[in-house]
Amino acid sequence: MGICLLSRGLIFASLLRLAFAGAVYTVCDTIEGHGFYDAFNFEAIADPTHGRVNYVDCTTAKKLGLTVATSNSFILRADDKTILSPNGPGRNSVRIRSNKAYTTHVAIFDVNHMPEGCGLAASDDVFLAKAIWETFEADWPDSGEVDIVEGVNNIGPNQAHLHTGPNCSIPETIDQLGTVLTTNCDAAVNYNSGCGSSFNYAPKSFGPEFNQAGGGWFAVERTNEHISVWYWGRQDWSTPIDVRIGSYVIDTSRWGTPSAYFPNTDCDIASHFGPNNIIIDLTFCGDWAGSPSIYNASGCPSTCVDFVNNNPEAFSGAYFQFSSILCIGPESHKSAVPQRIRLKKDPGIPKLPDLKHRNVEKQKTHTVCDNSDAHLSTDPDADAVMASEPTLSSLAILASTAQEEYDGPPSSASGPSQKTKEQMRRHYVRALHKVIDESDIIVLVLDARDPEGCRSRLVEEEVRRRESEGKRLVFVLNKIDLVPRENAQQWLRFLRHSTPTLPFRSTASNQRSNLSSATAPALLRLLKAYKPTAQSITVGVVGFPNVGKSSLINSLKRSKVCAVAARAGHTKELQTVQLERGIKIIDSPGVVFDEENDDQGTSSGRLQKGSVLLRNVIKVEDVQDPIAVVEEILSRTESGTLQRIYNLPEFSSTLEFLTMFALSSGRLLKGGTPDVLSAARQVLMDWNQQKIPYFSVPPM
Numbered sequence: 001m002g003i004c005l006l007s008r009g010l011i012f013a014s015l016l017r018l019a020f021a022g023a024v025y026t027v028c029d030t031i032e033g034h035g036f037y038d039a040f041n042f043e044a045i046a047d048p049t050h051g052r053v054n055y056v057d058c059t060t061a062k063k064l065g066l067t068v069a070t071s072n073s074f075i076l077r078a079d080d081k082t083i084l085s086p087n088g089p090g091r092n093s094v095r096i097r098s099n100k101a102y103t104t105h106v107a108i109f110d111v112n113h114m115p116e117g118c119g120l121a122a123s124d125d126v127f128l129a130k131a132i133w134e135t136f137e138a139d140w141p142d143s144g145e146v147d148i149v150e151g152v153n154n155i156g157p158n159q160a161h162l163h164t165g166p167n168c169s170i171p172e173t174i175d176q177l178g179t180v181l182t183t184n185c186d187a188a189v190n191y192n193s194g195c196g197s198s199f200n201y202a203p204k205s206f207g208p209e210f211n212q213a214g215g216g217w218f219a220v221e222r223t224n225e226h227i228s229v230w231y232w233g234r235q236d237w238s239t240p241i242d243v244r245i246g247s248y249v250i251d252t253s254r255w256g257t258p259s260a261y262f263p264n265t266d267c268d269i270a271s272h273f274g275p276n277n278i279i280i281d282l283t284f285c286g287d288w289a290g291s292p293s294i295y296n297a298s299g300c301p302s303t304c305v306d307f308v309n310n311n312p313e314a315f316s317g318a319y320f321q322f323s324s325i326l327c328i329g330p331e332s333h334k335s336a337v338p339q340r341i342r343l344k345k346d347p348g349i350p351k352l353p354d355l356k357h358r359n360v361e362k363q364k365t366h367t368v369c370d371n372s373d374a375h376l377s378t379d380p381d382a383d384a385v386m387a388s389e390p391t392l393s394s395l396a397i398l399a400s401t402a403q404e405e406y407d408g409p410p411s412s413a414s415g416p417s418q419k420t421k422e423q424m425r426r427h428y429v430r431a432l433h434k435v436i437d438e439s440d441i442i443v444l445v446l447d448a449r450d451p452e453g454c455r456s457r458l459v460e461e462e463v464r465r466r467e468s469e470g471k472r473l474v475f476v477l478n479k480i481d482l483v484p485r486e487n488a489q490q491w492l493r494f495l496r497h498s499t500p501t502l503p504f505r506s507t508a509s510n511q512r513s514n515l516s517s518a519t520a521p522a523l524l525r526l527l528k529a530y531k532p533t534a535q536s537i538t539v540g541v542v543g544f545p546n547v548g549k550s551s552l553i554n555s556l557k558r559s560k561v562c563a564v565a566a567r568a569g570h571t572k573e574l575q576t577v578q579l580e581r582g583i584k585i586i587d588s589p590g591v592v593f594d595e596e597n598d599d600q601g602t603s604s605g606r607l608q609k610g611s612v613l614l615r616n617v618i619k620v621e622d623v624q625d626p627i628a629v630v631e632e633i634l635s636r637t638e639s640g641t642l643q644r645i646y647n648l649p650e651f652s653s654t655l656e657f658l659t660m661f662a663l664s665s666g667r668l669l670k671g672g673t674p675d676v677l678s679a680a681r682q683v684l685m686d687w688n689q690q691k692i693p694y695f696s697v698p699p700m
Contacts, residue, residue, distance in 0.1 A: 025106055025250045025328040026497075032324035036074040039325075040096035047090075051286030052308045053078075054089040061094050070114050073112070077319030078282050091308055091315070095281035102327060103275050104222050106250055108243055110323035112215040114149070115282055116208045116669045141165055141187035144273035147196070148220050148229050150205070156206035160229040160260035161196030163187045169265035170195045176261040178436055182394070185267060205231045205259075211317070221252050224270040228258035237532045241472065244529050250328055278325070283316060284308045286499040319558045335639050378552040431574055432542060433586045436462055439540030441472050441530055446548045448503075450696045451491050454544050460499070472530060475501040476523065478548040483695040494698035502526060506551035517555040526558055527583055536582040545589075545618075546688075553577055553587050560654075562587050620688070626680035630654055636694055645692060658683070 042058035089642035145163040167184040185195035214234035232239040285304040446454040448615040463473040496500040550562035575587040597645040662674035
């Protein structure tokens with residue numbers, strides 16, 4: 001419907017969308033909760049559709065309870081208590097307009113509830129003004145209108161329309177899910193019916209059925225080539241993950257066939273559409289919903305105006321409830337930040353001791369065999385070498401094979417301890433592969449202090465290679481209470497460029513029951529969002545040792561079902577927990593993939609090794625060179641901070657720092673010699689227990 005006929009629905013009159021082929025965007029505006037009051041202006045104006053409504057300003061709306069905001073919800077409603085005088089003003093309601101105007105862009109509406117009831121019309125309009133709202137009526141319809149959600153009097157399904165000036169139409173046959181209703185977009189033709197489509201394939205896309213299903217998402221993308229509209233129900237398994245979690249990076253090429261598609265084949269979109277504001281309003285009767293033919297056909301009683309005047313209780317369900325609106329402007333089109341990591345080749349074999357030895361022996365064998373054919377080829381085939389490097393799946397197979405060789409008795413006195421460590425590593429690799437193999441969703445837990453250092457490229461690529469099997473990867477940024485809020489937000493924005501990421505703070509480890517975490521509900525909602533109706537899913541929790549995998553599961557379960565400890569390696573076996581009906585979660589041992597430099601004798605190699613040890617993945621007493629690790633701590637921490645913590649004077653080197661700390665703390669060997677090794681281990685323990693504050697910053 002056109003601007004003169006606005007009535008019921010989310011009439012999102014805007015110029016949206018960028019290409020049916022899809023593109024990658026980064027979100028420039030995230031509007032949620034109280035942010036709606038900053039992003040929108042309440043308009044106390046006469047209704048352009050001549051409805052039985054009285055739009056009020058923001059102050060009045062808050063006073064009358066017509067708008068309510070929380071941290072994650074925004075509600076707009078109409079008055080449902082007052083019986084109106086036939087000669088007085090219409091029913092109090094609200095109309096808001098976005099402060100920003102958009103041209104080519106994407107917008108995503110997360111709607112929990114839309115208005116329902118006889119005689120009312122809800123609209124979400126982007127009325128196209130050249131620069132500001134006041135010029136809108138003069139420019140319409142030459143600046144265009146896009147209706148994303150539209151309907152009246154509880155009559156579904158949803159419809160999407162365009163309204164333009166002359167010489168704009170759409171084909172009768174279009175590659176879309178909806179059904180074409182009209183093809184001429186000219187507002188001066190066919191009583192301004194515009195060109196549009198009905199979402200007949202989705203009967204729950206509008207009205208009471210939409211609300212009963214828990215709401216859903218509407219999205220629109222506008223380019224100079226086309227305008228597209230999508231709808232996904234709350235329980236729709238096909239909802240794109242970037243839409244479902246409100247990702248900072250949007251990839252429309254993965255959204256599938258749109259519900260309504262308006263190509264530029266017979267309509268020059270660039271010239272028929274201008275900048276648009278988003279308008280959300282709720283009106284009654286008016287030119288469309290109140291016309292006798294429409295109103296009577298809907299089965300509503302009496303006349304529209306009489307019903308609205310005398311039945312306020314009928315409009316208790318006449319309200320919008322939004323979780324958020326994401327707007328992606330043209331400056332974000334084709335973001336330079338990739339939406340997902342795509343390595344053409346495997347990252348290589350983790351430097352596990354046994355596998356390294358096997359590769360050396362294999363290379364020797366190849367060298368002997370290839371000497372006779374040296375005249376045939378003198379250059380190594382780099383691609384062949386890379387192709388021989390295993391994935392996590394083949395690594396697990398190699399680990400299983402190696403285990404069989406070590407099942408026999410040890411051959412030397414020095415062998416048992418070393419071989420036991422290798423056997424444990426192989427056991428953990430097999431366990432990790434089993435978790436990924438059995439899980440539908442893989443949650444990779446990252447320590448908020450050093451998220452990038454806790455990532456495993458091997459795990460990430462294994463999951464992404466198996467996305468066709470329905471597997472999904474989710475990052476959880478744990479221990480956010482140990483870093484500044486701004487730093488955590490920076491890491492969330494960075495990580496969400498490639499993978500859905502949620503912040504998390506586990507409950508205290510000394511609690512045993514009735515555990516409570518403010519961040520657990522959001523993660524649980526995401527897991528439920530992945531769960532198909534009447535089906536079950538398995539969630540695998542993986543990550544480095546001591547990143548808080550078991551604590552995360554306890555927080556989700558709200559009871560201590562997994563043993564936890566501050567020491568790395570406490571979890572040694574897989575443990576399955578029934579989180580709730582239909583959701584099973586697997587706890588796994590932490591696995592360290594040593595991808596560092598082979599040459600640990602060099603300064604660079606020692607620093608890289610120290611960086612791994614700073615993640616608290618190895619018990620302090622098992623660290624062979626704690627001084628090198630402390631050297632890494634000093635490189636990451638301001639000397640003034642350490643001076644305050646340990647009450648020491650200025651120092652110029654790692655050895656000087658450890659010597660002064662050993663002397664001041666009484667760590668002495670025979671003869672009064674400072675025990676710098678003991679001091680170094682204590683500093684490392686303080687680091688692991690967060691006595692020494694530290695947090696990293698995302699790459700630029």
